[in-house]
Amino acid sequence: MKKNIQLIKIHPEDNVKIVVNTDGIKQGTRLEDGIIIKENIPQGHKVALRDFKKGDKIIRYANVIAYAAEDITQGAWINENNVRLPESPKLENLEFGTNIKKYEPLEGYTFEGYKNEDGSVGVKNLLAIFTCVQCVEGVINKAIEKVKNNILRNYPNVDGIVPINHNYGCGVAINSPDAKIPIQTLKNLSQNPNFGDLLVLSLGCEKLEANKLFKNEDKKTIILQKESGFEEMQDTIISAIKSSLKKLNRRKRKEFPLSELVVGVQCGGSDSFSGITANPAVGYAVDLLVQAGASVIFSEVSEVRDGLNLIAPRIKDKKVAKKLKSEIAWYDDYLNSGDVDRDANPTPGNKKGGLVNIVEKSLGSIQKSGTLEIVDVLGPGEKLNNRGLNFGATPASDFICGTLQLAAGINLQVFTTGRGTPYGLAAAPVIKVSSRSELKEKWKDLIDINAGRIINGEVTIEEVGKEIFNYVIEVASGEKITWADKWKIENRLCLFNPAPVT
Amino acid sequence: MKKNIQLIKIHPEDNVKIVVNTDGIKQGTRLEDGIIIKENIPQGHKVALRDFKKGDKIIRYANVIAYAAEDITQGAWINENNVRLPESPKLENLEFGTNIKKYEPLEGYTFEGYKNEDGSVGVKNLLAIFTCVQCVEGVINKAIEKVKNNILRNYPNVDGIVPINHNYGCGVAINSPDAKIPIQTLKNLSQNPNFGDLLVLSLGCEKLEANKLFKNEDKKTIILQKESGFEEMQDTIISAIKSSLKKLNRRKRKEFPLSELVVGVQCGGSDSFSGITANPAVGYAVDLLVQAGASVIFSEVSEVRDGLNLIAPRIKDKKVAKKLKSEIAWYDDYLNSGDVDRDANPTPGNKKGGLVNIVEKSLGSIQKSGTLEIVDVLGPGEKLNNRGLNFGATPASDFICGTLQLAAGINLQVFTTGRGTPYGLAAAPVIKVSSRSELKEKWKDLIDINAGRIINGEVTIEEVGKEIFNYVIEVASGEKITWADKWKIENRLCLFNPAPVT
Numbered sequence A, B: 001m002k003k004n005i006q007l008i009k010i011h012p013e014d015n016v017k018i019v020v021n022t023d024g025i026k027q028g029t030r031l032e033d034g035i036i037i038k039e040n041i042p043q044g045h046k047v048a049l050r051d052f053k054k055g056d057k058i059i060r061y062a063n064v065i066a067y068a069a070e071d072i073t074q075g076a077w078i079n080e081n082n083v084r085l086p087e088s089p090k091l092e093n094l095e096f097g098t099n100i101k102k103y104e105p106l107e108g109y110t111f112e113g114y115k116n117e118d119g120s121v122g123v124k125n126l127l128a129i130f131t132c133v134q135c136v137e138g139v140i141n142k143a144i145e146k147v148k149n150n151i152l153r154n155y156p157n158v159d160g161i162v163p164i165n166h167n168y169g170c171g172v173a174i175n176s177p178d179a180k181i182p183i184q185t186l187k188n189l190s191q192n193p194n195f196g197d198l199l200v201l202s203l204g205c206e207k208l209e210a211n212k213l214f215k216n217e218d219k220k221t222i223i224l225q226k227e228s229g230f231e232e233m234q235d236t237i238i239s240a241i242k243s244s245l246k247k248l249n250r251r252k253r254k255e256f257p258l259s260e261l262v263v264g265v266q267c268g269g270s271d272s273f274s275g276i277t278a279n280p281a282v283g284y285a286v287d288l289l290v291q292a293g294a295s296v297i298f299s300e301v302s303e304v305r306d307g308l309n310l311i312a313p314r315i316k317d318k319k320v321a322k323k324l325k326s327e328i329a330w331y332d333d334y335l336n337s338g339d340v341d342r343d344a345n346p347t348p349g350n351k352k353g354g355l356v357n358i359v360e361k362s363l364g365s366i367q368k369s370g371t372l373e374i375v376d377v378l379g380p381g382e383k384l385n386n387r388g389l390n391f392g393a394t395p396a397s398d399f400i401c402g403t404l405q406l407a408a409g410i411n412l413q414v415f416t417t418g419r420g421t422p423y424g425l426a427a428a429p430v431i432k433v434s435s436r437s438e439l440k441e442k443w444k445d446l447i448d449i450n451a452g453r454i455i456n457g458e459v460t461i462e463e464v465g466k467e468i469f470n471y472v473i474e475v476a477s478g479e480k481i482t483w484a485d486k487w488k489i490e491n492r493l494c495l496f497n498p499a500p501v502t
């Protein structure tokens, strides 16, 4: 691709092109192939490459993304107002296992991490403070504030203190079938490998008792109802924190094979370029990571649902196919029970960025998963069990997806964004990849890698993919720090709880 | 009542007594009336005053709280293992308006508050920072941290900065019918009278755009996607905060009639004494507040559901009766849709404290509502519309109930607890009333008023009720500070969102 190019087409079969120019393309512009632009069309939006009759297929990524809702002239703007949403792929029609790629392992890649007692390896040296119920949050936050302001600096090898605050634990339907999800999430979250030590805070009368979450009873559990008032609570908590910090401060990084590394990928604030630049570059990095032995989890059911016909052929075996169908069917039911329009996922920002509907968004989103075999499907809150590429069946919400990927055991996350979001996690580094150069130019101190350079031909998808791959290893080894970590941007975790509150 | 008394009976019709002694009552103890205790029975638990045949009614508060699940001997321990749960009152059988009490207004009570531009009156002088979506939380929290550590002290008349962080705004089914609840909650929350000024933080591409929440477009809205990176975001936010603080710092308290005051009541971590001491004392205070012109909201559907036969007769008119039935029916459906056992509400702590089931818990809980006419019923997230005693149909979860009461417009909350919870709100003072003296002795620096003194006859329900009434006015006027405010215990708000996430 060259500079000044104004439109790009992703696949030869596509009958639309995407406007690249920041200011869009003006009515009356004559394209190289003679097409005349019929109206002003903004950046990221689609131009009709031919005349469409009402009902004709609109094709991008070599897939039907929509049907023309009216006659559309060549050179006109294709947008959410003149298209109709296709049906989702039917679960019973999916073809599984027909596109399993063979690949050579990439040998010799390692990272420097922290070995935990349970054998897992962290990329950070964190103390997690785990709450059993929201009642204790006000008290624990005060103690952490004091430690961060006055004490933490004495333990320079400790990366931080992470409160696992949540709204679960009491006032919830703990025996409802769907309550399994938040409970297993909390259980597995407490085992995230980036937590070198864990302190447990209980009120003492909550439904979600500490022993329902933690196996070894010797976990340091502080029960507030046993303490004599607020000041004693503060003393008890701070002294427990200090003794953990002392222990953590002695840890050192050691070299491990990439098979000990778990990477999550997700997107947020996507635009029409996400599927051309950032997501395919991440997909390329995902292929490299998996070839080098690492595990990767991609997620976001509502952004995969409409591209399942592309995912199913990469599913390893019948058992995994069955798991995929059951997780997707559960999610279909969940959305139906709330009368959710499936096309409610693209946000106003997505649409402004040129995505006409959930199908177009999905086809862009699943580029993040690369091209290799999918060895397992995880239900929401389940822990990684099989090394390699996994699909984690989570909501697309950045915070719920982030929380569930942490529960699955990710060490770090690669996050693509087009519109821009300043997202960060306290528990894991987040590497932010922008889909457009404009975003990187504006958010110099928030975006780690700019995949927008792919559009104008400065670099290739493969080059950015390689860059992301190397960046992941450097961040995992503590050699590079993400912008989100530099500023300590810590978005709060959010549990997925489909069960009622009481 | 005298010292050393070991058992109390609430109503002459009751066929059980409650053990008062901290250490419980020993097997073999002979009571005044000749009953011999058959086994060790802990504090707060029930003694059978007569022989029960399987199926016999167990009566407390002059109401059936359970049926004997087996034969129970006089002097035996009645607990969750030997009783059966009664049916909930049927909505179609409720009798409305048959118990409306006449009362004389209490004249001349006033408080000192802050008048807002919209005419409402606050009891605190707070700056609220309202987020449209969770994406901005990491950034706004950093800015608030800086302001709290370095700047706030220059504005001594300002009570604090309250971030309204929440998990809503994007990645949610914003057009689902049930999404009405979180959206109207956020809308009304932003109008809480304790907020003297409001700053709005938007990402710029979220579904829940600022104009869907705020009427006047001149609200100071900062859109992060328009800022050039993290450091500029911090500068912009901090400078907007400073200009608000300057304005707020000039405000002074003025005298207002009690009709400008809105008080919420709720309970959390209840025990068997809650219904004998703290809740009736709060109920007495609620009667005084309403007689003096204030508005009061009581809540917690799942703790009112089984006492509806006592609530319905106090409902003002047919319109309010219809609203009550519709809110309760919605909640019944909501719990049924998640296969919730209605008896799942009492927590392990409640049960340890002597409450056998949700019926007994409910009958104790509704004592908080006093005895007067109920002038309106509010759906979750609705704003107070009619002065006087209101029922707010919220979940019982302390944080969701607290959030919904703040959205309804409460200035402060009276919170009863038996097991003990260190709950506090950043947006409103929380006055904590303990049901047992042991809790106040242990948590001297957390409990504001000890209603446990009622048990041993030190004080009467009326005396503690009067004390709470006066305390409410003093806290509202800034003359007294609650323990939760002294320590700045700020439990996070929690939206009630029955709609799916996407």
Ligand SMILES: [Ca+2]
Pocket (backbone or CB within 6 Å): A266, A267, A268, A269, A270, A300, A303, A365, A396
């Ligand atoms: Ca996404």
Ligand SMILES: [Ca+2]
Pocket (backbone or CB within 6 Å): A266, A267, A268, A300, A396, A397, A398, A401
């Ligand atoms: Ca996402």
Ligand SMILES: [Ca+2]
Pocket (backbone or CB within 6 Å): A424, A425, A426, A427, A428, A429, A430, A484, A485
């Ligand atoms: Ca981080």
Ligand SMILES: [Ca+2]
Pocket (backbone or CB within 6 Å): B266, B267, B268, B269, B270, B300, B303, B365, B396
């Ligand atoms: Ca309660």
Ligand SMILES: [Ca+2]
Pocket (backbone or CB within 6 Å): B266, B267, B268, B300, B396, B397, B398, B401
């Ligand atoms: Ca409660």
